[in-house]
Amino acid sequence: MSTDIPGKSLAAGGAADGGEAAMALSDGDFAADRREHDMRSALRDYRDRIRSGELGALPAVLGLISLVALFAALKPDTFLSKGNMANLSVQALPITILAMGLVFVLLLGEIDLSAGVASGLCAAVLAKLVTDAGQPWYVAAISAVAIGIVIGTTIGWLVSVLRIPSFVVTLAFFLGLQGVTLKLIGQGGTVPVRDDVVYALANKNMPVWLGWVLAAGCAAAYTATQVLRRRRQRVRGLHSRPLEFVLAQSAVVSAALLVSAYVLNLDRAPSPLITLGGIPWGVLLAGVLLVVCSFVLGRTAYGRHIYAVGGNAEAARRAGINVTRIRISVFMIGSGLAAISGIVAASRLSSVATDAGGGNTLLYAVGAAVIGGTSLFGGRGKARDAVLGGLVIALIANGLGLLGTSAYLSYLITGLVLLLAASIDALARRRRSTAGR
Amino acid sequence: MAENGDPVLRLIGLNKSFGAVHVLRDVDFAVRLGEVMALVGDNGAGKSTLIKCIAGIHPIDSGRIEFDGRPVSIDGPRAASALGIEVVYQDLALADNLDIVQNMFLGRERRKGIVLDEASMEEAARRTLARLSVRTVRSVRQRVASLSGGQRQTVAIAKAALWESKLVILDEPTAALGVAQTRQVLDLVRRLADTGHAVVLISHNMNDVFEVADRVTALYLGRVAADVARADVTRGQVVELITAGRSGDLGLAPRTAAESI
Ligand SMILES: Nc1ncnc2c1ncn2[C@@H]1O[C@H](COP(=O)(O)OP(=O)(O)O)[C@@H](O)[C@H]1O
Ligand SMILES: [Mg+2]
Numbered sequence: 001m002s003t004d005i006p007g008k009s010l011a012a013g014g015a016a017d018g019g020e021a022a023m024a025l026s027d028g029d030f031a032a033d034r035r036e037h038d039m040r041s042a043l044r045d046y047r048d049r050i051r052s053g054e055l056g057a058l059p060a061v062l063g064l065i066s067l068v069a070l071f072a073a074l075k076p077d078t079f080l081s082k083g084n085m086a087n088l089s090v091q092a093l094p095i096t097i098l099a100m101g102l103v104f105v106l107l108l109g110e111i112d113l114s115a116g117v118a119s120g121l122c123a124a125v126l127a128k129l130v131t132d133a134g135q136p137w138y139v140a141a142i143s144a145v146a147i148g149i150v151i152g153t154t155i156g157w158l159v160s161v162l163r164i165p166s167f168v169v170t171l172a173f174f175l176g177l178q179g180v181t182l183k184l185i186g187q188g189g190t191v192p193v194r195d196d197v198v199y200a201l202a203n204k205n206m207p208v209w210l211g212w213v214l215a216a217g218c219a220a221a222y223t224a225t226q227v228l229r230r231r232r233q234r235v236r237g238l239h240s241r242p243l244e245f246v247l248a249q250s251a252v253v254s255a256a257l258l259v260s261a262y263v264l265n266l267d268r269a270p271s272p273l274i275t276l277g278g279i280p281w282g283v284l285l286a287g288v289l290l291v292v293c294s295f296v297l298g299r300t301a302y303g304r305h306i307y308a309v310g311g312n313a314e315a316a317r318r319a320g321i322n323v324t325r326i327r328i329s330v331f332m333i334g335s336g337l338a339a340i341s342g343i344v345a346a347s348r349l350s351s352v353a354t355d356a357g358g359g360n361t362l363l364y365a366v367g368a369a370v371i372g373g374t375s376l377f378g379g380r381g382k383a384r385d386a387v388l389g390g391l392v393i394a395l396i397a398n399g400l401g402l403l404g405t406s407a408y409l410s411y412l413i414t415g416l417v418l419l420l421a422a423s424i425d426a427l428a429r430r431r432r433s434t435a436g437r
Numbered sequence: 438m439a440e441n442g443d444p445v446l447r448l449i450g451l452n453k454s455f456g457a458v459h460v461l462r463d464v465d466f467a468v469r470l471g472e473v474m475a476l477v478g479d480n481g482a483g484k485s486t487l488i489k490c491i492a493g494i495h496p497i498d499s500g501r502i503e504f505d506g507r508p509v510s511i512d513g514p515r516a517a518s519a520l521g522i523e524v525v526y527q528d529l530a531l532a533d534n535l536d537i538v539q540n541m542f543l544g545r546e547r548r549k550g551i552v553l554d555e556a557s558m559e560e561a562a563r564r565t566l567a568r569l570s571v572r573t574v575r576s577v578r579q580r581v582a583s584l585s586g587g588q589r590q591t592v593a594i595a596k597a598a599l600w601e602s603k604l605v606i607l608d609e610p611t612a613a614l615g616v617a618q619t620r621q622v623l624d625l626v627r628r629l630a631d632t633g634h635a636v637v638l639i640s641h642n643m644n645d646v647f648e649v650a651d652r653v654t655a656l657y658l659g660r661v662a663a664d665v666a667r668a669d670v671t672r673g674q675v676v677e678l679i680t681a682g683r684s685g686d687l688g689l690a691p692r693t694a695a696e697s698i
Contacts, residue, residue, distance in 0.1 A: 232556065233556070236556055236560065238555075238556055238559050238560070239559065239576060239577060239578040299552050299553055300551055300552065300553060301546045301548060301553060304535075304539060304543075304546060304553065305544075307532070307534060307535060307539075308532045308535060308539075308543055308544075310534065311532035311533050311534035311535055312530065312531065312532040312533065314528075314530055315529075315530035315531055315532050315540075315543065316532065316543070316544070318514075318526075318530050319530075319543040319544030319545070320514075320515065320544040320545070321543070321544050379532070379533070379534035380534055432582065433582075
């Protein structure tokens with residue numbers, strides 16, 4: 001895709017492009033699909049896309065880099081310490097997983113205000129089952145996720161069959177589910193989570209060698225898929241992205257994976273007598289969820305239908321898509337992932353309190369999805385948005401904590417960042433509509 | 438392929454009422470492969486109701502429908518598309534956030550196992566666009582939001598042509614378009630017929646009708662006033678058929694035309 005000038009014909013568009021490559025293809029249609037790219041035209045394409053409001057991951061990545069630079073400059077010793085980096089990765093997990101579920105809901109232009117407290121309730125169920133009922137961890141975890149899915153199904157049914165706005169339904173659930181958790185745990189109490197496997201999720205690390213193998217393997221697999229897909233597309237004469245672009249993206253992803261593995265694999269033990277290093281197991285869980293969600297959204301018909309319903313529900317209905325079923329299913333996924341997020345949070349704190357998942361948990365997760373690039377208007381968003389945005393939110397909380405910022409300022413700053421992200425979303429949307437995207 | 442043989446679709450004595458309102462009265466209608474049939478009539482004449490009966494959205498009260506010479510009952514949109522009937526409604530119903538290929542295959546995606554077969558869908562979309570000589574699209578992987586009104590109409594029409602459909606019905610495809618884009622869409626309508634589809638074109642615009650149609654069916658208050666070859670009528674006559682139900686010795690008998698009111 002290059003300069004998109006609405007209303008101009010192929011010939012005019014090609015001429016406006018001015019490239020020799022475009023001229024050479026004046027013999028056929030779909031010039032932009034077949035045009036050969038060089039470095040310059042690839043960069044120009046990318047710049048045009050950004051200008052027309054097609055921002056992708058750029059704002060979140062820039063935000064991450066500037067936040068790291070800011071806190072590293074202000075608190076070099078503590079912020080950049082090995083221990084803090086590991087802490088940060090675990091801090092980001094519950095928000096990221098919760099946000100990943102919300103991406104599905106937001107893709108339809110709906111909202112789930114109850115996802116945070118649903119995660120709290122599911123965590124409470126888990127804690128009760130392992131600690132009080134002595135059930136093995138997998139029974140407890142499956143039950144927790146099942147309860148999440150039941151909650152999501154109920155919400156989805158109310159929204160898509162009774163056509164109550166999701167805002168209202170999930171606000172009701174937001175209040176109601178807190179009551180259930182309170183009843184389950186008992187006023188003011190907490191339930192400890194006494195289970196080695198659940199505890200390990202956020203508190204134990206994989207062996208250093210395994211971390212390296214996974215990081216290198218994922219980097220290689222990602223690069224290979226991207227390059228091979230492009231090659232296949234070229235062979236069959238299909239639309240493909242410029243090679244420079246594919247390579248640059250693969251390089252960035254690989255670098256991120258390897259640098260994270262390196263930092264987390266450093267020995268961060270406070271005493272020289274022991275060694276403590278490795279990637280926390282929970283990061284692997286989030287990684288697996290990211291791959292699965294990305295696959296579902298990007299490569300399956302079901303994912304395609306989610307985007308279609310979010311973009312134009314009437315068009316989807318006429319195309320024979322069961323819109324009601326899609327609506328219900330995204331709430332099921334949202335609450336199911338909320339349950340997993342609750343389990344990770346329970347593991348991190350080793351206990352579940354009555355207010356688990358309450359407070360601003362949900363708003364942070366929505367903020368994470370939006371900061372990552374998911375649109376509140378529906379139809380746009382990716383699973384990776386949750387990871388990028390979750391990291392941004394965790395970075396802010398972590399950095400401000402180290403700076404000893406008073407609580408009121410932390411709230412203010414996080415609120416401002418969320419507002420900023422939502423403004424970028426709204427402005428990019430305006431940009432796209434004036435640029436005719 | 439483009440021959441005016443037996444009709445691919447024939448409606449005989451079709452009646453349709455909504456409660457006490459008798460909207461379609463003994464409608465006979467036929468369209469052949471390779472032919473553009475213009476369906477004209479004033480607002481409320483029953484054009485949309487007629488195509489919704491063909492598309493399986495409204496059940497008919499009485500009358501017969503024959504498709505490919507065989508009597509059929511079209512009891513739903515899926516039955517219509519299974520027969521090879523595709524309708525492009527006025528609002529087009531494209532998803533702006535999806536690209537051209539994704540829109541053309543929406544709801545009927547090709548898969549390999551559980552994975553979408555993007556390559557084969559892109560190839561098929563490109564072939565269809567090329568067959569219809571659509572030359573205005575820069576990339577089939579463009580988001581539909583980035584297209585002009587005429588291009589969007591083009592995509593919606595190409596989508597209908599993709600499914601080896603025999604009959605493509607277009608509801609006012611040029612209503613919202615400027616001069617140049619109307620031109621493009623009319624060319625496309627013509628090519629659709631020339632590549633062997635039967636086309637029903639609903640239009641208010643006499644220029645459009647006289648430019649692409651082979652035949653004209655005029656509806657007047659739910660009755661067929663005339664089914665004539667375009668070459669046999671003038672614009673003035675068609676306008677009279679639309680507004681009065683008759684024109685000279687064409688159209689409804691004076692008494693029928695009068696009592697319909
Ligand atoms: N679903 C419906 N229920 C009741 N009356 C209808 C319905 N659809 C159409 N009509 C009536 O049928 C008549 C024909 O309408 P329509 O087919 O939309 O005409 P056209 O498309 O030619 O303008 C109008 O009088 C309209 O009010
Ligand atoms: Mg109408």
